[in-house]
Amino acid sequence: RISENNIRVDVDDRNETLSKRMRDSQREWIPYVVVIGDREMESNTLSVSIRRESEINKLKKERMSLNDLISKIKLEVSNFPFRRSYVPLRVSERFSFS
Known part of the structure; x- marks a missing residue:
């Protein structure tokens, strides 16, 4: 549904830990990172990390x-x-070049 609104989306489906994928998203300057797990599916809400509103070592969630x-x-x-x-x-x- 997000991409239907002309918003670019990436799906990090690699077999890496969540913390590694989050670090990679920070390194690539991804402005919004959405984590969808069991809790999000049950509650119909998203856990969103917002780069612009974050501090140096503390992600705004x-x-x-x-x-x-x-x-x-x-x-x-x-x-x-x-x-x-x-x-x-x-x-x-x-x-990937790495």
């Missing part, structure tokens, strides 16, 4: 609905043109 996340991102990017991503959706399918 917020629980929100999918609609709230979409609204927040659309408001942030409303003055920018949409550019589609030219890399595969799944991180595991991308070429």
